[in-house]
Amino acid sequence: MSVSLGNAFIKNFLGHAPDWYKIAIISFLIVNPIVFFMIDPFTAGWLLVIEFIFTLAMALKCYPLQPGGLLAIEAVAIGMTSAEQVKHELVANIEVLLLLVFMVAGIYFMKQLLLFIFTKILITIKNKALLSVAFCVTAAFLSAFLDALTVIAVIISVAIGFYSIYHKVASGKSQNTSHDHTSDEHLEELTRDDLENYRSFLRSLLMHSGVGTALGGVMTMVGEPQNLIIADQASWQFGEFIIRMLPVTLPVFICGLITCYMVEKLKWFDYGTELPVHVRKILEDFEEEERKKRTNLDKAKLIIQAFIAVWLIVGLALHLAAVGLIGLSVIILATAFCGVIEEHAMGKAFEEALPFTALLAVFFAIVAVIIDQQLFKPIIEAVLLLEGSQQTTMFYIANAVLSMVSDNVFVGTVYINEVKTALLEGTITRDQFDLLAVAINTGTNLPSVATPNGQAAFLFLLTSALAPLIRLSYGRMVYMALPYTIVLSIIGFLGIAFLLNPMTQMFYDLGWISHSIAEITTNSVSSGH
Template sequence: MSYSARKAIFDNFLGNAPHWYKTTIVAFLLINPLILWSLGPVIAGWVLVGQFIFTLAMALKCYPLQPGGLLAFEAVLLGLTSTDTIMYEIQSNLEVLLLLIFMVAGIFFMKNLLLFLFSRILLGIKSKRTLSLMFLLVAAFLSAFLDALTVTAVVISVGVGFYGIYHKVAAGIDYKERDDITTDEEVYEQHRADLSQFRSFLRSLMMHAAIGTALGGVCTLVGEPQNLLIANTANWEFGEFFLRMAPVTIPVLFAGVLVCLFLETTKIMGYGATLPDAVRKVMEDDQAEREAKRTKKDNWNLAMQALVGVWLIIALAFHLSTVGLIGLSVIVLASAFTGVIDEHAIGKSFEEALPFTALLTVFFVIVGVIFDQELFKPIIEYIFTLDRDSQVAAFYLANGALSAISDNVFVATVYVGEIKQAAINGVIDRDAFDLLSVAINTGTNIPSVATPNGQAAFLFLLTSGLAPLIRLSYMRMVIMALPYTIVMTIVGLIAVVYFLKPATATMYEKQLINHHTVEQLKSDGKSKGH
């Protein structure tokens, strides 16, 4: 093969990614079979997990779908997992995938309303500390009753809208005339400093909101997918789930609030940037112009989007259907009553979510490797050798650490299955099962904010179209989350060890709950085919 042919192949491989990155991915693909054959599947599995995390960390160099997908494809060829396991993971997470496909697209049809509301909030609140605290608390409240991915989709949509307005004005372009806001080549020199500060301002708000989704999501049965799994296993209703988690989640929530105020006051770790006066002026002018030119048709569209928003909240709050199907109803209602009937216009609503949906499916392959190679099993077996108090703390920390490097839903699924089997086998009693369930839920939700791959909402933000616009890279997210990670993890650990106590229950109630646990285990075993 000639040099020109080899160069053409290499240039096409992963497109515009840096040459060193392409070479690294090729090296990964070449050494993985050697590691498998020489060191065994367990070591090869851990190496693969590390390589996949690398592709996530380099998301701004190359979208992780392609390099991560190649690693996942190789894992199947090498026998580290199977297509049956992958299909089981996909089926188990179908609601999450439908949520991404339909709910995020539904939010697209409400972006004008969201921009209308958040513009008033952002321009009306002059204090950055107050604004940051509001973003954190609103995201926490919404995530407790809706879901973190939906809330993150809203925040991303708002962030892109704000950024686009000023970026185009800074380039001397009418924001209505051009869609491209990805390059700074046309930005006037005098506007570059303000644009850089504006990016920092938006980054901090996005991170406060992302942390808020974790703070709220851990509190309730519907906040995160693994919460529902744990609640069903333990036979906890909505109120009982909240009360059992409260000794840990409430102190952690207050700790998160204090960290938010501390970061915005000290202006460390990338926080504290304020909205530049020039940007505020542009956004105020844009808001005034929009209001002056708003027609009856525009007002009707905003009103209909508001009504659809009310439907969305009611449907989610009362769990009228799965989140994905509710999102589909939002698409139908919002587009039908705002005049969006062209298939190409509707197609734009799916552009944000579908790449991430594909990436998440690739992630399930990596999860399949972890499952099939039992990479976490030695950790679980060691924890069960400890006394009860040490077990609770160890489960909390182990779930947090493993969630940060893999996925909190998967980690919770594995661990709750292990303690369920241990309870049925008589290794632990019902009280220990309850305490460990709380430790698993809080462990997978709180320390996992350390990395973007720890929570789907964080990964969604990292791989969204907003992240490269505001220069939010993997390592920047890790650094900005670090103060929250340290404080929230420590406060959660203290609460798990000292505040968490077994709930009182009669022997008859415990027998009923244990019976439910046995029946649930049998049902799960049949569905998995095990």
């Protein structure tokens, strides 16, 4: 059926997004200049921020890069900010961009090792509660040193592989025949029951793993992109970042694992389904066949990737180079010693990271508007009037609420920039800044597990090919995340309110952390902040 040229433009605009969504974005683009020129730039700036958060919240309707990018382009065009200010923000956060470009791609070449680890865990541990804790802990550990998106992508690969293996056998086909694992029409009723239980089993493991990436990601400066931004603004190195976060992250980690175990044992919130016996037998037989087929070439690759993983951890812990450059070294080592040297084969590694890298550049354009229009200044000034733990807890709550509906990288970037400005202007002391930085980091990382909007790893899981296969919808994900949301948010709040200041002072007394106001001021002036 042919369409008119006018309708063709409308259909092409934002692709398959719903018509109401397209109308909303067009309305935003029309209203913004009117408000900016005829009412007030400050009001227009806040309107832009709300519109951008809307695009993040509606990420399942349309990837935020395109609508958010249009809003950012318009903001520069009408004078809310300048292209030079956007460039300044990008240059100031170059380490984060390098992290996404090179580290995510580098871990792509270590997928064999990660797949091997998660497969062994799934086959070896037969107790479901312990298996869930093992997946959660492994995801947390890997996310502390690697990118959370890559870790969840590996777990998704494992789950899709095992799902298709069982689905093919249950459909009466051999492993060597082609099969569509998205269709259930060849399954018998008894097999369908096993399949539904298997879907529930995989759903719970993936949710535990997703929460694990948040538990581990909050602990280190490379766990999430906003962590690196916060660490850079605070001039914290790898070890100091871990120690400063410890008063909050350690109790949260312990309580998170207890929650993981309890929801499995009590079978609450759609957890607790065991792996069906028939399914386990099929998976064990398949794993045994794969083990027999593993050649010396495959074993050599696993050994090399294990050594590279050790280098990665040591390089990050000792801060031997910028995080992105360590990621680049991982790409070089993994490809050189594992035989991947063709250009087209390497290109696939960058596919996962670059869309989000582009989106992050749009984040910084919106941040440039916030800075130029001083949008958050009244809020920050009001909160800074509070004293002691009230100040840090309010920052934690403010970041938590916004991170539940928006992207935590954007939220963290906005707040740490405002707090850094307050430090440089002498409004707060260095000690206050350090405490607020911890509150911002934990506030953006922990309560954001509430919805897929806040955590990139959750959103990646929800939009993956696996989600419809295991019947993981947006509502079910929010429901299954609820016990974690409650526990992580409350324990994080209590850690900020009662443990942060005393334990930080203890670390100072022990000489584990130290810093000078002069150092951060000098660094900031020399870098042009």
